[in-house]
Amino acid sequence: MQTDIPKSKEIFKGLVFTNDERKIIDSKFQIxxxxxxxxxxxxxxxxxxxxxxLNGCLRSYHIDAHGKEHTIQFxxxxxxxxxxTAFFSTSKAVMTIEAIKNATLYKISRENLEDLYGQFxxxxxxYRKKLENSFxxxxxxxxxxxxxxxxxxxxxxxxTYPEIxxxxxxxxxxxxxxxxxxxxxxxxxxxxx
Amino acid sequence: MQTDIPKSKEIFKGLVFTNDERKIIDSKFQIxxxxxxxxxxxxxxxxxxxxxxLNGCLRSYHIDAHGKEHTIQFxxxxxxxxxxTAFFSTSKAVMTIEAIKNATLYKISRENLEDLYGQFxxxxxxYRKKLENSFxxxxxxxxxxxxxxxxxxxxxxxxTYPEIxxxxxxxxxxxxxxxxxxxxxxxxxxxxx
DNA sequence: CGAAAATTTGACATGACTCAACTGGAGTGG
DNA sequence: CCACTCCAGTTGAGTCATGTCAAATTTTCG
Numbered sequence: 001m002q003t004d005i006p007k008s009k010e011i012f013k014g015l016v017f018t019n020d021e022r023k024i025i026d027s028k029f030q031i032x033x034x035x036x037x038x039x040x041x042x043x044x045x046x047x048x049x050x051x052x053x054l055n056g057c058l059r060s061y062h063i064d065a066h067g068k069e070h071t072i073q074f075x076x077x078x079x080x081x082x083x084x085t086a087f088f089s090t091s092k093a094v095m096t097i098e099a100i101k102n103a104t105l106y107k108i109s110r111e112n113l114e115d116l117y118g119q120f121x122x123x124x125x126x127y128r129k130k131l132e133n134s135f136x137x138x139x140x141x142x143x144x145x146x147x148x149x150x151x152x153x154x155x156x157x158x159x160t161y162p163e164i165x166x167x168x169x170x171x172x173x174x175x176x177x178x179x180x181x182x183x184x185x186x187x188x189x190x191x192x193x
Numbered sequence: 194m195q196t197d198i199p200k201s202k203e204i205f206k207g208l209v210f211t212n213d214e215r216k217i218i219d220s221k222f223q224i225x226x227x228x229x230x231x232x233x234x235x236x237x238x239x240x241x242x243x244x245x246x247l248n249g250c251l252r253s254y255h256i257d258a259h260g261k262e263h264t265i266q267f268x269x270x271x272x273x274x275x276x277x278t279a280f281f282s283t284s285k286a287v288m289t290i291e292a293i294k295n296a297t298l299y300k301i302s303r304e305n306l307e308d309l310y311g312q313f314x315x316x317x318x319x320y321r322k323k324l325e326n327s328f329x330x331x332x333x334x335x336x337x338x339x340x341x342x343x344x345x346x347x348x349x350x351x352x353t354y355p356e357i358x359x360x361x362x363x364x365x366x367x368x369x370x371x372x373x374x375x376x377x378x379x380x381x382x383x384x385x386x
Numbered sequence: 387c388g389a390a391a392a393t394t395t396g397a398c399a400t401g402a403c404t405c406a407a408c409t410g411g412a413g414t415g416g
Numbered sequence: 417c418c419a420c421t422c423c424a425g426t427t428g429a430g431t432c433a434t435g436t437c438a439a440a441t442t443t444t445c446g
Contacts, residue, residue, distance in 0.1 A: 064339075064341075065340075066340075068340065070336055070340055072335065072336070084329075084332075085332055085333075088326075088328070089325075089329065131321075131325070131328065132277075132281040132282075132324065134328060135277060135327060135328050136277075136278045136281065136282065138328065138331040138332060138335060139265065139277075140278075141335055142265065142334055142338065143255050143257070145339070145371065146257075146263040146338070146371035147257040147258075147259075147261065147263055147371075149433075150433080169391095169393095178338065178339035179435085180434075180436080181392080181393070181394090182394080182434090182436085182437095183433085183435070184393095185393060185395080186395090188393095188394095343401080343402070362423095362424070362425095363424075364424075372402070372403090373403060374424080375402090375403075375425090375426080375427085376402055377425095378426050379402090379426085381425095381426095382426080382427090
């Protein structure tokens with residue numbers, strides 16, 4: 001039975017709960033299995049959930065005015081993914097989230113999450129830390145875009161996220177770095193020397 | 194007397210407190226006056242405070258490996274400023290914060306802030322919202338850097354932040370947009386036609 | 387195996403950078 | 417009140433990184 005899987009042990013690894021507490025927490029999450037190519041969220045959708053990634057690989061991307069895709073985030077084991085901008089402001093999604101590989105997710109709604117915040121302060125501070133971390137990661141990315149060449153950013157990417165590199169296509173990486181696949185190809189050729 | 198200024202009325206405009214509560218809150222903030230050119234934080238410093246800007250204008254910037262400055266944030270009336278990456282992780286500052294104009298700030302230490310969190314849940318959620326907003330702003334900026342030309346980003350900047358444009362030099366804006374002053378000058382010439 | 391998808395390559399275009407020189411204004415001091 | 421300096425902004429010429437478009441090649445996978 002799916003409901004017997006102790007999701008809280010996966011998700012909140014550092015936190016301590018009693019068995020009864022774990023039952024409550026686990027009941028707030030819903031297992032979602034997606035296949036490669038599936039979209040779990042489309043631009044324009046109402047966003048009322050976020051997703052913990054048990055396994056698999058996903059990416060969230062934005063399609064700009066010229067129809068080009070820009071990857072904002074990849075997600076693998078143990079990461080979270082959603083359109084947070086829309087999730088926070090209860091506005092419509094500007095991002096699309098796609099499974100790059102088959103994946104198993106634990107979905108939680110805003111409502112259930114707020115329930116957990118109320119009952120478990122440690123969960124609220126877990127999410128706060130997560131948000132603070134994401135903020136820091138975003139700031140680093142802004143600085144990287146302002147100060148580094150495409151080549152430097154690519155090298156940083158593959159050294160920082162070797163696990164992600166294994167799971168995604170080069171054109172996904174290009175769309176994360178903000179360059180064309182052709183440019184990425186030339187950078188890779190340069191580096192292989 | 195400085196301590197009689199009701200800081201909480203400025204800072205937490207939407208929130209309701211009793212007079213006694215306001216006294217407690219106000220006591221956690223310290224008034225700091227800075228002159229144009231002053232640095233309130235330098236890269237390498239320990240960061241244990243954040244600042245509410247009552248008036249004036251500041252910017253936070255990072256100096257990269259080639260010695261170039263990249264402005265991460267401007268701050269004017271009613272905004273907050275700090276090196277949040279360092280503040281959150283209690284690590285050393287990577288940002289420098291400079292007063293662009295004389296300014297009056299309300300400073301709060303991490304310790305005092307955590308006190309307030311404990312006593313006033315509405316303050317904790319005020320800061321959560323603030324963080325969520327900043328996250329959203331950063332995401333927009335990442336997407337702008339990935340998908341827009343320097344000219345488009347400049348136009349966005351001056352329409353989104355007309356108040357800031359008034360207070361800062363063009364070379365500050367250039368360092369925010371990630372372009373040289375020469376390029377910005379050419380963009381402005383183009384637009385003036 | 388064969389078709390579709392992903393990547394690479396080539397030729398050329400372009401936006402932004404670099405460096406150096408110049409302009410115009412805002413003080414400042416003789 | 418002029419000469420001087422400093423600072424911000426502008427302009428010009430040449431360069432470079434990355435983009436565009438088209439075609440060739442390689443990889444993936446049904």
